[in-house]
Amino acid sequence: MGGGQGPFKREHSERAQELEKQYSPSRWVIRMKAEDVVNTFVGTGSQATRKARATRRSQLDVPYGDGEGEKMDIYFPDEDSKASPLFLFIHGGYWQSGSKDDSAFMVNPLTAQGVVVAIVAYDIAPRGTLDLMRDQVARSLVFLQRRYPSNKGIYLCGHSAGAHLAAMMLLASWTKHGVTPNLQGFLLVSGIYDLEPLMHTSQNAPLHMALEDAQRNSPQRCLEVTPARPVGPACPVLVVVGQYDSPEFHRQSREFYETLHRVGLKASFQELPGVDHFDIIENLTREDDILTQIILKTIFLSL
Numbered sequence: 001m002g003g004g005q006g007p008f009k010r011e012h013s014e015r016a017q018e019l020e021k022q023y024s025p026s027r028w029v030i031r032m033k034a035e036d037v038v039n040t041f042v043g044t045g046s047q048a049t050r051k052a053r054a055t056r057r058s059q060l061d062v063p064y065g066d067g068e069g070e071k072m073d074i075y076f077p078d079e080d081s082k083a084s085p086l087f088l089f090i091h092g093g094y095w096q097s098g099s100k101d102d103s104a105f106m107v108n109p110l111t112a113q114g115v116v117v118a119i120v121a122y123d124i125a126p127r128g129t130l131d132l133m134r135d136q137v138a139r140s141l142v143f144l145q146r147r148y149p150s151n152k153g154i155y156l157c158g159h160s161a162g163a164h165l166a167a168m169m170l171l172a173s174w175t176k177h178g179v180t181p182n183l184q185g186f187l188l189v190s191g192i193y194d195l196e197p198l199m200h201t202s203q204n205a206p207l208h209m210a211l212e213d214a215q216r217n218s219p220q221r222c223l224e225v226t227p228a229r230p231v232g233p234a235c236p237v238l239v240v241v242g243q244y245d246s247p248e249f250h251r252q253s254r255e256f257y258e259t260l261h262r263v264g265l266k267a268s269f270q271e272l273p274g275v276d277h278f279d280i281i282e283n284l285t286r287e288d289d290i291l292t293q294i295i296l297k298t299i300f301l302s303l
């Protein structure tokens with residue numbers, strides 16, 4: 001018997017291949033070959049980190065919990081103030097790559113303007129699960145709030161998978177932590193907010209997400225099913241995506257923005273022209289970059 005299975009299988013594998021492509025950010029980069037993209041990104045990040053550590057006062061590997069991987073680097077402006085704004089960055093890498101040691105892109109431009117910058121590490125897969133990572137990010141915020149109780153606001157920024165973890169903090173319940181971090185802004189850059197499609201890609205291999213895991217950890221879904229009442233903090237939430245991010249990444253950002261808006265959060269959406277999934281963050285090493293300027297405006301217009 002022919003016919004039935006063959007076409008179905010082919011159709012299925014074409015869909016799987018398309019999904020794989022949509023969720024492979026390097027394949028949408030036009031400024032260089034896909035295979036060079038991640039190396040360049042990591043190179044830029046580790047160079048920025050070396051420079052930040054050489055030129056800024058810093059505290060490295062500060063533990064925010066008892067776990068081996070529960071560390072953050074904190075970088076300070078020249079003039080010391082007990083009441084500075086804090087900026088916490090969560091790196092991306094599909095919850096399975098990346099580290100704080102190559103993610104200090106924005107330290108120099110932000111500390112130059114008086115912002116304390118923290119770069120958080122978390123246990124990537126396969127060591128960590130999504131539930132653990134989300135708890136680690138929550139505890140890192142609680143730690144910062146306790147360490148700097150008179151801060152002028154905590155601004156939480158994540159890239160890609162890090163934007164997902166940042167977005168999960170909109171749904172966090174702080175009562176069990178005993179302190180509510182003074183969150184004054186979210187910057188979600190080229191993020192993923194619905195994890196279900198990823199279950200069907202190679203990215204899920206180290207993550208082992210089953211449907212319930214994907215759903216429980218999807219801020220898009222969790223906000224959609226939430227009753228129409230105000231959720232989360234009253235602060236601005238900026239959803240940003242690069243022009244050369246894939247159509248699926250554009251869809252995810254737009255739909256998440258729409259949902260944030262619908263549940264009553266102060267959301268805004270911006271597509272940044274001329275940048276892809278990677279240089280959208282690489283360019284944060286520069287003071288005159290458009291996203292650097294957006295971040296500084298978010299911090300200083302709300303003070």
Ligand SMILES: N[C@@H](CC(=O)c1ccccc1NC=O)C(=O)O
Pocket residue numbers: 023024025026027038041092093094095098159160161162
């Ligand atoms: N293998 C992936 C790598 C990737 O997606 C990535 C790499 C560094 C920082 C963020 C990334 N994406 C999502 O977290 C790619 O195809 O680009």
